[in-house]
Amino acid sequence: MKKIFLFVMIAVASAKCVVGQNDSTRSTYRIAIFAPLYLDSAFTSFDEYRYTKNVFPKFINAGLEFYEGAQLALDSLAKDGKDLEVFVYDTRSAKESLDQQLNRPELQTVDLIIAHCASNEVRLFAEAGLRKNIPIINTSAPNDGGTTNNPFFVVLNSTLKTQCEGIYRYIQKYYAIERIVVFRKKGASEDQIKSYFDDYGKSTMSVPLKMKYVDLNDSFTVNQLRSQLDTARRTLCIAGSLDGNFGKRLASQLASLNNKYPSTVMGMPTWDGIKDFTRPEYKGIEIIYSTPFYNAKTDKLSQGITNYFNTAMYARPSDMVFRGYEVTWKFGKLLLQYGKDLSSNITNKQYKVFTDLDIQPVINKQSRSLDYFENKKLYFLKWQDGIIKAVY
DSSP: OHHHHHHHHHHHHTTSEEOOSOGGGOOSOEEEEEEOOOHHHHBOTTSOBSSOTTOOOGGGHHHHHHHHHHHHHHHHHHHTTOOOEEEEEETTOSSSOHHHHHTOGGGGGOSEEEEOOOGGGHHHHHHHHHHHTOOEEEOSOSSOTTOOSOTTEEEOSOOHHHHHHHHHHHHHHHSTTSEEEEEEOSSHHHHHHHHHHHHHHHHOSSOOOOEEEEEOOTTOOHHHHHTTOOSSSOEEEEEOOOOHHHHHHHHHHHHHHTTTSOEEEEOOGGGGGOOGGGSGGGTTOEEEEEESOOOOSOSHHHHHHHHHIIIIISSOOOHHHHHHHHHHHHHHHHHHHHGGGGGGGTTOOOSOOSSOOOEEEEEOTTTOSEEEEEEOOOEEEEEETTEEEEOO
């Protein structure tokens, strides 16, 4: 019920300007926050909640929890006397399209846009930032939407290209002398992954890796894997597919062979949401994957947020809560410090909250011009025997 009450409050606040503590001392800086809140799906035209009081649809969670984190950050800034004028928009509104929202009059004077967006919305946000000459922080979609020559667009959730290059460097550092096999299925994204690995191998200043590619179908068996493994030496097995089911099948079958055919599994960034690795069928094998966001939740702030959710909402905060808090706090503080010059200081590493963001310019190889900015920091996490920890 606590979460539903908060949801009702968002339904009211999202239609208005959310301000700091005192309108008479209002800051000149404005932030717009876009998130998929699904208000029109959750409420009738009479503002009545469509579901029973104990039902909260899962499809609403990610956007709402991101907003919850952002609101906590804004509350913290207000307590420090840092007032910001904030507008909240529901990207799943039935009344206005995203394009219409991005062209609303009040957005002509906004200084920063924070977007929890889907892949098909990236281009619209990037174009809006370039058109308005204001920074757009893409907090969720791990792609650039084909963005070029845009110094106002920032990708925080690292792209597949950056992830593959980071995985390649990690393997060079820790597994260069191991036997390396890339198990993959047929598909466009799988071909893209292979292309990124191959391209980086050609340009690396270090010794290129010797990777063997093995194609599998969806119903592959342990016998097909066994023929690629070695009893005398460890094999690094890379899952060259974003398909989570393919990855789980690969990891579980390699785990069943691990006593006789020792191996380590390197996964893709899509494995960040897989919780099945705590199950018994994955026992004994090392499972590693990369992610641009990692929070062990042992620091005082994380514990404070967790305690707040436990006591006020009877719930556990998701990673999206922490991301909403982190992004809003960091870039809100940078906006207050640099004002209209924020875009020139977007790579500033001040105001770290939970993760070490490493925002760098992405340079177009052909034109040598700046295409956009991207977070290049990757954490490598390891699952083993049901426990996860950061290893790099």
